[in-house]
Amino acid sequence: DGGITQSPKYLFRKEGQNVTLSCEQNLNHDAMYWYRQDPGQGLRLIYYSQIVNDFQKGDIAEGYSVSREKKESFPLTVTSAQKNPTAFYLCASSIEGGRSGANVLTFGAGSRLTVL
């Protein structure tokens, strides 16, 4: 079955440690996205990538880094510079990032990060 796999589902880390969240898709989608969701809130865009080896900052990129070395993978690193990293992180992909009608998002199940 095609889809997006995020891992781990739950993650606990100590303050000051970097954490990398995995996102893999086998949908052959060009575009991938990372969102952060805090309890009772909407989704905020962290980074997005329309094509391999290219990515752009979203609205809250500070304290995060990404890479897009392969089409199917878009890992997110939460660095120690991120002041409030505890959140629900959602990865998504779409067929294309720019063309209207081709940017419907398919989401992974999410990763819940808790920093102690």
Added chain:
Amino acid sequence: GQQVMQIPQYQHVQEGEDFTTYCNSSTTLSNIQWYKQRPGGHPVFLIQLVKSGEVKKQKRLTFQFGEAKKNSSLHITATQTTDVGTYFCIQGAQKLVFGQGTRLTINP
């Protein structure tokens, strides 16, 4: 990406009552997408509207896109407990930005 404002932020209804959420933009939207997120889950795509004045139905859900393409609505007829969740509208091409959504709770 342009952000749309969504109202209300919260809505609590009795099971069987209708529910409507609205998205409004100050600028013309190229398209609008609707998603549903169940509690503890991830957003799931419901529908995309592209044409001015477009109306689409999915069983008890009716989606409308305004004539000026500046607003949209989602109406649920006779809510059921399975409708509980947060409904989001978004628009955008390259940078898909979500609003706060409308959180629907239902009293059985």
